[in-house]
Amino acid sequence: MTLPLVEQFQYGLDAPICLTWELTYACNLSCVHCLSSSGRRDPRELSAAECRAVIDELERMQVFYVNIGGGEPTVRPDFWELVDYATAHHVGVKFSTNGVKITPEVARRLAGSDYVDVQISLDGATAEVNDAVRGPGSYATALRAMGHLADAGFRGFKISVVVTRQNAGQLDDFKAIADRFGAQLRLTRLRPSGRGADVWDELHPTAGQQRQLYDWLVAAGEQVLTGDSFFHLAAYGDALPGLNLCGAGRVVCLIDPVGDVYACPFAIHDSFLAGNVRDQGGFTGVWRESELFAELRRPQTGGACQSCSAYDSCRGGCMAAKFFTGLPLDGPDPECVQGHGERALAAMTGGPAPRPAGDHSHRSRAVPVTIGARPPAGSGPLGGRPPDRACDESPLAGFRPDGLGVGAR
Amino acid sequence: MSTDALASGARAGFDLDRPWQLHPQVSVRPERFGALLYHFGTRRLSFLKSPALLTVVSSLGDAPSARQACQAAGVSPAELPAYATALETLASSQMIRTREVA
Numbered sequence: 001m002t003l004p005l006v007e008q009f010q011y012g013l014d015a016p017i018c019l020t021w022e023l024t025y026a027c028n029l030s031c032v033h034c035l036s037s038s039g040r041r042d043p044r045e046l047s048a049a050e051c052r053a054v055i056d057e058l059e060r061m062q063v064f065y066v067n068i069g070g071g072e073p074t075v076r077p078d079f080w081e082l083v084d085y086a087t088a089h090h091v092g093v094k095f096s097t098n099g100v101k102i103t104p105e106v107a108r109r110l111a112g113s114d115y116v117d118v119q120i121s122l123d124g125a126t127a128e129v130n131d132a133v134r135g136p137g138s139y140a141t142a143l144r145a146m147g148h149l150a151d152a153g154f155r156g157f158k159i160s161v162v163v164t165r166q167n168a169g170q171l172d173d174f175k176a177i178a179d180r181f182g183a184q185l186r187l188t189r190l191r192p193s194g195r196g197a198d199v200w201d202e203l204h205p206t207a208g209q210q211r212q213l214y215d216w217l218v219a220a221g222e223q224v225l226t227g228d229s230f231f232h233l234a235a236y237g238d239a240l241p242g243l244n245l246c247g248a249g250r251v252v253c254l255i256d257p258v259g260d261v262y263a264c265p266f267a268i269h270d271s272f273l274a275g276n277v278r279d280q281g282g283f284t285g286v287w288r289e290s291e292l293f294a295e296l297r298r299p300q301t302g303g304a305c306q307s308c309s310a311y312d313s314c315r316g317g318c319m320a321a322k323f324f325t326g327l328p329l330d331g332p333d334p335e336c337v338q339g340h341g342e343r344a345l346a347a348m349t350g351g352p353a354p355r356p357a358g359d360h361s362h363r364s365r366a367v368p369v370t371i372g373a374r375p376p377a378g379s380g381p382l383g384g385r386p387p388d389r390a391c392d393e394s395p396l397a398g399f400r401p402d403g404l405g406v407g408a409r
Numbered sequence: 410m411s412t413d414a415l416a417s418g419a420r421a422g423f424d425l426d427r428p429w430q431l432h433p434q435v436s437v438r439p440e441r442f443g444a445l446l447y448h449f450g451t452r453r454l455s456f457l458k459s460p461a462l463l464t465v466v467s468s469l470g471d472a473p474s475a476r477q478a479c480q481a482a483g484v485s486p487a488e489l490p491a492y493a494t495a496l497e498t499l500a501s502s503q504m505i506r507t508r509e510v511a
Contacts, residue, residue, distance in 0.1 A: 005456060005458065008441070008442045014440075017447075062438040064436055065447070065452075094452075114434060
């Protein structure tokens with residue numbers, strides 16, 4: 001009487017498989033689509049001692065690894081110490097960075113560890129496309145970091161790209177960059193989360209680009225990672241490699257810099273807040289006892305999608321994408337490949353879509369809404385300081401659902 | 410090379426009569442359905458879909474051969490080919506590897 005694995009996962013596990021942990025809201029960049037609206041540190045951020053206590057819990061729960069992000073996590077003075085603490089306690093680390101702190105020396109140290117993986121964020125295969133989203137100088141910073149990692153002999157680090165309307169035509173170029181550095185390409189979906197809500201309309205790929213992306217990913221197979229980001233595209237036909245399931249609150253979650261636990265990294269809003277690691281029962285208590293997570297683990301109805309022939313493939317798409325575009329959670333994804341999302345958006349009445357919680361954006365710089373209109377380096381009050389933020393990922397990256405099919409199906 | 414393994418339907422790639430072990434960089438987490446496996450070297454996640462397979466995999470390192478690990482776990486001869494196939498999948502993703510006997 002074994003349930004299929006996907007159902008086992010839908011009903012939740014006693015511990016997450018992995019989770020995203022944003023260590024700080026501080027960031028040297030101000031990416032226009034930052035899903036955590038990062039920029040300034042929050043004074044309530046977890047101390048190093050509190051972070052170590054969380055790691056102790058993760059070890060007891062046998063969480064295999066954490067995807068550390070931010071903000072820019074490496075700007076925390078205790079970052080490397082926390083990475084060492086995690087790996088010494090059998091919690092693997094993959095961290096996302098814009099590369100600002102990846103010096104040759106750091107790269108050599110990282111190359112020497114089996115338990116640390118690095119993911120460099122890049123949102124354009126050219127400086128022009130990348131810097132319009134991530135800020136002046138960010139392309140050069142990222143490529144310099146990649147060079148240091150490659151020179152240090154770090155094979156297979158990740159280059160993580162949020163696919164946008166502007167870079168969707170550069171997929172082959174991204175792959176070439178990854179090949180050049182002995183890295184692995186990872187493509188993820190743009191979400192209307194954080195500051196991404198402000199730019200989603202003009203940055204999210206067109207329907208035609210989605211189709212090309214799907215075909216490209218099918219051809220690339222397991223060479224390119226997606227963090228299970230594009231499971232809504234499974235409605236085109238074959239599922240892409242991965243779990244093809246929304247793992248929010250079931251097998252993954254987010255811990256934010258102040259210890260708040262959300263269902264997923266793309267859902268920083270009170271509606272998806274399950275608790276805080278500073279609560280009585282710690283992270284374990286939140287994971288196992290929160291009402292929100294219990295609700296997410298109950299069988300979901302397909303709502304308006306129930307009668308759609310593609311529902312078994314796409315499972316209604318991404319909860320966060322629906323929520324922050326104002327669509328009902330049991331309706332179609334805004335990027336539904338059958339066009340149901342576009343029609344639902346067009347027919348939408350009532351108030352504006354919910355706003356992401358908490359804005360830690362740098363106060364002194366406006367977020368340019370028009371691509372290409374970012375002020376030139378040196379023109380702003382920050383004097384051309386490069387923008388940053390590792391625009392992050394579903395923690396199921398690399399999951400292989402190629403089951404070992406012993407037992408009932 | 411065991412002809413028994415071939416005769417019992419296992420693919421030639423997996424040798425049931427050799428000693429095997431879990432890769433030292435693999436972490437195993439028991440679950441209701443079986444177990445989750447994570448390889449820190451390849452950074453791949455996989456899973457065992459039954460508690461019995463978990464018993465087999467956990468005991469590989471102490472058993473003289475994979476076949477004996479299966480027998481000790483109560484795997485019947487009829488079930489053996491399916492287990493060999495599962496073990497071969499694990500071997501191909503480096504989750505388990507052959508063990509040299511001193």
